[in-house]
Amino acid sequence: MKLTRTLLAAAAALGLAGAAAAADKIKVGFIYVGPVGDFGWSYQHDQGRQAIEAALGDKVETTYLESVPEGPDAERALRQMARAGHDLIFATSFGFMNPTLKVAKQFPNVKFEHATGYKRAHNVSTYSARFYEGRHVIGLIAGRMTKTNTIGYIASFPIPEVVRGINAAYLAAKSVNPDVKFKIVWVNTWFDPGKEADAANALIEQGADVIMQHTDSPAPMTVAEEKGIFAFGQASDMKRFGPNAQLTAIIDNWAPYYVRRAKAVLDGTWESADTWDGIASGMVAFAPFSERIPPEVRAEAQAAIEAIAAGKLHPFTGPIRRQDGSVWLKEGEVADDATLAGMNFYVEGIEGELPK
Amino acid sequence: MLRLEPRKEPSRLMVWATPPAAVLLTLVFGMVLFAALGKDPLRTVEIIFVEPLLSPFSRAELLVKAAPLVLIGVGLSLGFRAGVWNIGAEGQFIIGAVAGGAAGLAVYDTPGLWVLPMMCAAGMLGGFAWAMIPAILRIRFNTNEILVSLMLVYVAELWLSALVGGPLRDPEGFNFPESRLFHDSATMPILIEGTRAHVGVLVALAVAGLAWLALQRHVFGFSLKVMGQAPRAARFAGFSERRAVLACMGVSGALAGLAGVFEAAGPVGQLVPGLPAGYGFTAIIVAFLGRLHPGGVVLAGGVMALTYIGGESAQLEMQLPAAAISVFQGMLLFFLLGADVFVNHRLRLRRAPATESA
Numbered sequence: 001m002k003l004t005r006t007l008l009a010a011a012a013a014l015g016l017a018g019a020a021a022a023a024d025k026i027k028v029g030f031i032y033v034g035p036v037g038d039f040g041w042s043y044q045h046d047q048g049r050q051a052i053e054a055a056l057g058d059k060v061e062t063t064y065l066e067s068v069p070e071g072p073d074a075e076r077a078l079r080q081m082a083r084a085g086h087d088l089i090f091a092t093s094f095g096f097m098n099p100t101l102k103v104a105k106q107f108p109n110v111k112f113e114h115a116t117g118y119k120r121a122h123n124v125s126t127y128s129a130r131f132y133e134g135r136h137v138i139g140l141i142a143g144r145m146t147k148t149n150t151i152g153y154i155a156s157f158p159i160p161e162v163v164r165g166i167n168a169a170y171l172a173a174k175s176v177n178p179d180v181k182f183k184i185v186w187v188n189t190w191f192d193p194g195k196e197a198d199a200a201n202a203l204i205e206q207g208a209d210v211i212m213q214h215t216d217s218p219a220p221m222t223v224a225e226e227k228g229i230f231a232f233g234q235a236s237d238m239k240r241f242g243p244n245a246q247l248t249a250i251i252d253n254w255a256p257y258y259v260r261r262a263k264a265v266l267d268g269t270w271e272s273a274d275t276w277d278g279i280a281s282g283m284v285a286f287a288p289f290s291e292r293i294p295p296e297v298r299a300e301a302q303a304a305i306e307a308i309a310a311g312k313l314h315p316f317t318g319p320i321r322r323q324d325g326s327v328w329l330k331e332g333e334v335a336d337d338a339t340l341a342g343m344n345f346y347v348e349g350i351e352g353e354l355p356k
Numbered sequence: 357m358l359r360l361e362p363r364k365e366p367s368r369l370m371v372w373a374t375p376p377a378a379v380l381l382t383l384v385f386g387m388v389l390f391a392a393l394g395k396d397p398l399r400t401v402e403i404i405f406v407e408p409l410l411s412p413f414s415r416a417e418l419l420v421k422a423a424p425l426v427l428i429g430v431g432l433s434l435g436f437r438a439g440v441w442n443i444g445a446e447g448q449f450i451i452g453a454v455a456g457g458a459a460g461l462a463v464y465d466t467p468g469l470w471v472l473p474m475m476c477a478a479g480m481l482g483g484f485a486w487a488m489i490p491a492i493l494r495i496r497f498n499t500n501e502i503l504v505s506l507m508l509v510y511v512a513e514l515w516l517s518a519l520v521g522g523p524l525r526d527p528e529g530f531n532f533p534e535s536r537l538f539h540d541s542a543t544m545p546i547l548i549e550g551t552r553a554h555v556g557v558l559v560a561l562a563v564a565g566l567a568w569l570a571l572q573r574h575v576f577g578f579s580l581k582v583m584g585q586a587p588r589a590a591r592f593a594g595f596s597e598r599r600a601v602l603a604c605m606g607v608s609g610a611l612a613g614l615a616g617v618f619e620a621a622g623p624v625g626q627l628v629p630g631l632p633a634g635y636g637f638t639a640i641i642v643a644f645l646g647r648l649h650p651g652g653v654v655l656a657g658g659v660m661a662l663t664y665i666g667g668e669s670a671q672l673e674m675q676l677p678a679a680a681i682s683v684f685q686g687m688l689l690f691f692l693l694g695a696d697v698f699v700n701h702r703l704r705l706r707r708a709p710a711t712e713s714a
Contacts (some may be wrong), residue, residue, distance in 0.1 A: 034680065
């Protein structure tokens with residue numbers, strides 16, 4: 001009698017374990033900070049969601065919540081999703097970090113993926129892209145294309161990711177054009193077409209003839225098109241907003257990663273991890289180069305892309321000094337990921353003070 | 357021919373009939389909207405208005421969302437009755453959260469039972485002080501408190517982002533503009549285990565009760581009503597307008613500040629740039645939807661919260677775009693203000709030719 005019961009219990013436990021390990025059909029949810037129609041950050045994440053549907057067909061159901069503010073509402077949105085029977089939830093903005101961890105604690109069986117954060121748990125992974133590799137490439141192009149030697153940079157928040165991007169672009173531009181100067185405007189928002197357009201206009205008035213942005217709307221691209229100058233698309237191909245202005249765009253290609261992670265949940269092989277991929281894996285990609293870039297510059301940029309992909313070139317290779325003149329990287333030294341992840345200083349040559 | 361005629365005095369029936377009518381009209385036109393988007397209209401309305409009331413989780417979330425709306429709405433409605441237009445509750449909310457949050461972070465290493473009350477006091481003081489700026493400017497220089505209080509919202513937002521990006525930034529936060537998470541003794545006690553509903557809900561209800569008493573039983577409440585409805589009579593009766601401006605702005609500012617602390621120390625648990633979720637502005641709608649009556653504000657806060665929670669469920673289940681939910685909420689205010697015409701006017705059917713000749 002006792003033995004039978006034990007056997008039954010064991011069988012039940014095995015059955016349950018089996019059910020937890022592999023699933024027939026999973027539900028994947030996405031939380032976006034902006035509208036799916038922002039044509040930038042959130043739009044690109046939604047492309048990844050659609051890629052999951054295309055790749056896994058009827059084995060998966062996907063849903064999303066858009067325009068979720070990074071405040072008190074984020075936790076509720078995440079909880080609602082977890083309660084609605086999702087197996088895997090992607091929280092696609094930095095401000096969702098603490099809410100994601102809180103909700104993950106209460107739903108240990110739901111898997112969470114948080115973009116651009118640094119806190120993990122057994123059921124919370126983090127992932128981000130090495131956008132600075134893309135910034136290196138557009139920095140090269142910008143340095144070659146500017147006539148006024150002034151590049152305008154629309155920056156969002158002074159967090160390491162953005163500072164890294166400015167430094168990478170500046171170092172690359174400087175390497176091909178020693179006279180280049182960066183003008184940086186901080187707009188303190190990720191998505192505000194009005195503010196972004198104002199910033200673009202202000203930069204153009206200060207002599208910038210190439211605009212880079214680390215904000216999500218295509219508004220700066222539209223301004224660049226009107227004023228007849230050059231710009232780079234952000235997060236997605238923004239050519240339709242600046243057919244003449246766009247030189248290329250850094251594209252956040254989340255699709256392969258999203259499909260891989262959803263598959264892992266289906267197979268029962270998902271594990272908490274920290275992913276930081278770049279050009280090599282295809283997470284950072286580029287829109288087709290504009291015809292207006294001279295062939296030799298195009299070749300140079302393409303060579304840089306290939307070198308980075310092959311691991312032969314790191315955008316942060318010494319000698320590099322910090323803005324205050326102190327040595328950061330010695331000749332030939334390559335930056336380590338920990339320093340990059342917490343980067344809070346400008347490199348030598350960038351003017352102005354980093355907002356603290 | 358239809359025409360509007362002014363009533364001799366506001367219709368009491370219409371005062372109470374228009375809010376439900378506005379909700380009903382919103383439902384009807386909302387269903388048209390949902391149908392036009394290709395969604396089952398009845399099912400969508402059921403998800404938005406009925407289902408959140410059925411699950412314990414959603415009910416708790418309703419309380420979380422409604423509490424700050426009620427707290428701020430009650431304060432605002434006092435002033436609106438007397439013609440004191442505090443439009444900047446959002447700013448007072450932010451300054452309250454910053455003041456209370458900073459107080460909590462300052463004593464991070466010495467936790468104790470006194471921390472949370474101290475944070476609440478600091479938050480109320482912060483909101484109060486922020487509201488005193490437009491109040492004093494109005495009684496000293498006759499400035500317009502609508503503009504001044506509204507402009508101060510943007511100043512408050514910049515203060516918040518400057519502080520969380522600077523002095524209050526989490527030392528281990530990789531430079532991200534956020535404070536560290538509050539210590540356990542600096543967070544709101546939870547009312548219902550396993551949910552986010554915190555004791556601020558009880559405070560909001562108590563405040564609504566107190567406001568009702570003040571309006572019904574206290575000369576202060578009476579003076580506000582008179583000032584709003586008959587300013588000249590109020591002057592003859594010796595009610596001081598200056599005192600009313602200071603009192604209304606002060607009370608609504610302190611309550612908005614308190615709501616800010618509750619939000620920071622409750623659902624969020626830290627200071628973040630995204631903390632202000634528009635409660636200060638939504639509370640204006642709530643105050644009017646509730647007819648500036650404390651009981652009405654409690655109900656209106658609940659209805660408003662319902663549209664948010666239900667709106668999210670509808671997004672999830674019906675894949676309704678977020679913008680459709682915003683349109684739906686906008687309709688509610690539109691119909692309420694539109695229906696307000698009938699409080700002071702009546703619709704008359706007249707034969708056009710007869711009236712022309714007469």
